[in-house]
Amino acid sequence: MIVKEAIRFFxxxxxxxxxxxxxxxxxxxxxxxxxxxxxxxxxxxxxxxxIYVQRWNPDWDTLIPDRTRPLAxxxxxxxxxxxxxxxxxxxxxxxxxxxxxxxxxxxxxLSLIRDKILRPVCExxxxxxxxxxxxTIKIKEEELELAWGLHGMFFxxxxxxxxxNMPIVKNTDQxxxxxxxxxxxxxxxxxxxxxxxxx
Amino acid sequence: MIVKEAIRFFxxxxxxxxxxxxxxxxxxxxxxxxxxxxxxxxxxxxxxxxIYVQRWNPDWDTLIPDRTRPLAxxxxxxxxxxxxxxxxxxxxxxxxxxxxxxxxxxxxxLSLIRDKILRPVCExxxxxxxxxxxxTIKIKEEELELAWGLHGMFFxxxxxxxxxNMPIVKNTDQxxxxxxxxxxxxxxxxxxxxxxxxx
DNA sequence: AATGTTATTTATCATCTGATAATTTACATG
DNA sequence: CATGTAAATTATCAGATGATAAATAACATT
Numbered sequence: 072m073i074v075k076e077a078i079r080f081f082x083x084x085x086x087x088x089x090x091x092x093x094x095x096x097x098x099x100x101x102x103x104x105x106x107x108x109x110x111x112x113x114x115x116x117x118x119x120x121x122i123y124v125q126r127w128n129p130d131w132d133t134l135i136p137d138r139t140r141p142l143a144x145x146x147x148x149x150x151x152x153x154x155x156x157x158x159x160x161x162x163x164x165x166x167x168x169x170x171x172x173x174x175x176x177x178x179x180x181l182s183l184i185r186d187k188i189l190r191p192v193c194e195x196x197x198x199x200x201x202x203x204x205x206x207t208i209k210i211k212e213e214e215l216e217l218a219w220g221l222h223g224m225f226f227x228x229x230x231x232x233x234x235x236n237m238p239i240v241k242n243t244d245q246x247x248x249x250x251x252x253x254x255x256x257x258x259x260x261x262x263x264x265x266x267x268x269x270x
Numbered sequence: 271m272i273v274k275e276a277i278r279f280f281x282x283x284x285x286x287x288x289x290x291x292x293x294x295x296x297x298x299x300x301x302x303x304x305x306x307x308x309x310x311x312x313x314x315x316x317x318x319x320x321i322y323v324q325r326w327n328p329d330w331d332t333l334i335p336d337r338t339r340p341l342a343x344x345x346x347x348x349x350x351x352x353x354x355x356x357x358x359x360x361x362x363x364x365x366x367x368x369x370x371x372x373x374x375x376x377x378x379x380l381s382l383i384r385d386k387i388l389r390p391v392c393e394x395x396x397x398x399x400x401x402x403x404x405x406t407i408k409i410k411e412e413e414l415e416l417a418w419g420l421h422g423m424f425f426x427x428x429x430x431x432x433x434x435n436m437p438i439v440k441n442t443d444q445x446x447x448x449x450x451x452x453x454x455x456x457x458x459x460x461x462x463x464x465x466x467x468x469x
Numbered sequence: 470a471a472t473g474t475t476a477t478t479t480a481t482c483a484t485c486t487g488a489t490a491a492t493t494t495a496c497a498t499g
Numbered sequence: 500c501a502t503g504t505a506a507a508t509t510a511t512c513a514g515a516t517g518a519t520a521a522a523t524a525a526c527a528t529t
Contacts, residue, residue, distance in 0.1 A: 085370065087286040090517065100478055105518065164370060167433060171284065171366060174435035181434060216427075216445045220452065223426030224419035230429065231418070234366060235380060236373035246415045249460045253419065257456025261448045289487065299508055304488065 072097055073107055078118050082161040085168050086115055119176055122165050126156050127183060135191040142195050146251045149188075150225055151244050158243065163233040189218040200259045202266050211269040217261065224250040271296055272306055277317050281360040284367050285314055318375055321364050325355050326382060334390040341394050345450045348387075349424055350443050357442065362432040388417040399458045401465050410468040416460065423449040 076097045080088055090111055094101040108114040134149050157163070170177045193210045196218075197203065225247065231237040240246050275296045279287055289310055293300040307313040333348050356362070369376045392409045395417075396402065424446065430436040439445050 085284070085286070087284070089515080091515090101517085102479085102519080103477060106476075109518095111517065167366060167370060170434045171363065171370075174433075177434045181430070181436060212440065213444060213448065216439050217448055217452065219427065219430070220423035220449050223422045223424075225422075227422030227426045227429075228415075228418065230426075231380070234373075235369040235376045237380060240415050241411060245412060249412065249416055249464065250419050252460045253416065253453065253456035255456070256459030257452035257454070260455030261451045265448065288485080290485090300487085301489080301509085302507055305506075308488095310487065 073099075073104060073114070074117055074121055077114055078121060078161050078165070081115065081118055081168070082164040086172060118165065119169065122162055123176070123180065126162070126180075127187070128152070128156065132187065135188065135195065138195075138198070142199050143251060143255050145195075146192070146221075146255070147248050150247045150251060153188075154225070154243060154247060158229050160233050163229045167230070167234055184222065185215065189215055189222065192218045192221065196255075196258050196262055197266070199255075200262055202263060208266060208269055211265060214262070214265050214269070217258065217265065221250065221254045224254070272298075272303060272313070273316055273320055276313055277320060277360050277364070280314065280317055280367070281363040285371060317364065318368065321361055322375070322379065325361070325379075326386070327351070327355065331386065334387065334394065337394075337397070341398050342450060342454050344394075345391070345420075345454070346447050349446045349450060352387075353424070353442060353446060357428050359432050362428045366429070366433055383421065384414065388414055388421065391417045391420065395454075395457050395461055396465070398454075399461055401462060407465060407468055410464060413461070413464050413468070416457065416464065420449065420453045423453070 077093060080093045080096060084092070090104055091101045094104055104111075104114065108117065131149060131152065134152075135145055137145060166177065166180070190205075190210060193214050194205050197205060228240065228243075228246065232239050276292060279292045279295055283291070289303055290300045293303055303310075303313065307316065330348060330351065333351075334344055336344060365376065365379070389404075389409060392413050393404050396404060427439065427442075427445065431438050
């Protein structure tokens, strides 16, 4: 109960939220928190762990590189599934709070995004557009930045909604579909130049 | 001096930053702050004002709708110019902190983005792709959401850099150019369907 | 019901924090 | 140089805040 409410509480208020307010929300007294957690900091650590756990489904590892299916289909399926895991009030806000605080914790997760989503996307884009494989010409920063653009379309929607409190788009799945289609239709126009430039 | 350092300070620490720490940074004593500002809250208000001022250049109003030039050229010029105004440590972080805190202040600014950037972009996209004008068929939520995608590519880069502390991309102008080119090349593939669906 | 153990609350501490009052320093003006 | 005013510092306050200790309530076992 403490952890569950702490996640909600810190997501809403930020980590400067007072232990008394948290306790009052749970319906217990403030010192009771200290029977279960030695300090506020340790409770926050627990919140981090809880929040970061199980946000990546191992099935997704094989989803993006599966060339038996059209890339658009794979990316749409992936981002729709992924959105169900991370398009979430608590996750988005705690991720932002944590980033603004130190950034340490986000590093791990951003590496995951880069290695499990963006690099594979670059590889598939190369393949789709008949460009040299990433073995012969390795992925360039500028190329990865293009893929971050796709991720930005996706994640900025969550930022607008959960951090800026903008009204939610009616059909998220449709918006994701549009983003991916636009991205894949537009990528060839710039991707080739980027790879050429990299030679 | 107080305001200048307060901006830097609150951007770094967040609005929970202590007045003593701020004073110590400026090199003055904490009570002296209260000679110039009646409360911490009023100082934060001042920081808001200072930060939001002059972030929009009136010249930009006519830049995006100027059909004598190619749309790509206009959008690239706009976003490169715009990035010089807002791609900034203090602005991005205070905007995020303020959003996470209440969202009130961001509303005004997001309305500006919508009305001065995204709606014009939708109108130009309609024109470029020979779709009905926004007078006959008004801009749909889903269509605006597409344009938010472009903005997301742009702004999420700033979030990654200033909130998550990711290393900066070497050539921001090139990245913006790529984003706009990709967006304009990809938009026709989805834009028509969206407008059709709106009928 | 008696007794020991665990869970929870009440009372409290030391420190921090925004804010104010009293005092001192710096400075401008004649 | 004297004197009045503004600027800044020192000394403090009241309430908040993370954390601890002591007391009480709840509960399980016999």
